[in-house]
Amino acid sequence: MGHGRNVIEELTADHREAESLFDRIQELLADDAQRRELADEVTMELVRHSVAEEQYLYPAVREHVEGGAELADKEIEDHAHVEQLLKDLEGAQPGQPAFEENMTRLVQAVTDHVQDEEGRLFPLLEDACSAEQLNELGEKVRQAKKTAPTRPHPSAPNTPPANKLLAPGAGMVDRARDLLTGRGH
Template sequence: MDAIALLKADHKTVEALFRRFELAGRNAKKLKRSLVNRMVRELAIHAAIEEQVFYPAVRAKAEKLVDPILEALEEHHVVKWLLNELEGLAPDAERFEAKVKVLIENVRTHVAEEEKELFPQVRKAFTPAELREMAEMLTLAKRTAPTRPHPRAPDTPPSNLVAGAVSAVLDMGKDAVQSARHKVEGFTSRRAKSSGKRRGGKRAAQRPQGNGMTPTPGAEPHYVM
């Protein structure tokens, strides 16, 4: 796999999340929140590796592509602000759906420009071996990339490399806290369901047995043979 194929694979991953969100029902709040969380992570990592590896390499190799790269960086900037706002927005908030829709529109436009205009020119400027080497660098960058958007952080080297490393550490801490919270919530939910089942079983066991008929006072008991 070369660098362009790797970045296109990222684009497909994000597009799949977009489609799932668009197909989700109006009341599928929990699913939509989960999908947006994944969008935030995927897009934050993708933007970081492009800014740390791909864009600087292209600017250094092909001077005529500087302007498209600068436009792409500005598009990243807009998307990161949307992601930052969506991180803390409840799925039942009035603007949640609208904000996700604007995010999807912006990312789709950005992806179309990259794949139809930028990537073909990059493929002409680099040899196959160079693109494969760049893919290895992108893969390594993914391992230490921030997992959340940082719109105020620098997006060009060398400042973004330092800021990215710090942000990645902070994001790891936030991710760990979020993961632990989800586990606790899941455990609490399962325990509540289990407790409800036990209480229901106990009530059933306490119900009177037999035909449920109460004999009339003074009457002879009636036995069913």
């Protein structure tokens, strides 16, 4: 993911990409091994997306949007729930009940989160920020996704400054593991 737009366009494009991956997973037979590969791909994309939002989007919401702290806290809670679902999904194989149950929960949680962000948070941010601020945030989000972890780390910090300090190191370790295992390729 990396779309070269303002933060709202960037994150909305990420949402469509995740939805597309979910659709591809659902189109395959329950025990098709490709479902595991696609689950890994959606995990990698969602983790990078979430880390970037936590590092840059939610601090901007806190700063610029009236009632932004409560909005950001709710979105971070959503992320924690999704990250735990991703962790639970990580060990499951297609055709196993755990894979199906966790995938169903994940799709619903992400769908709810996307609807909330696109229907409420993004319009509020767009009203509160200038085009230049939104473009700058978009660039920061794109850069954060390049170094973000690719695996779920539910116990990792999800607010600045700790997340900005630890995420790049975890991302480097995750990408090394991915390279060694062939995950995501």
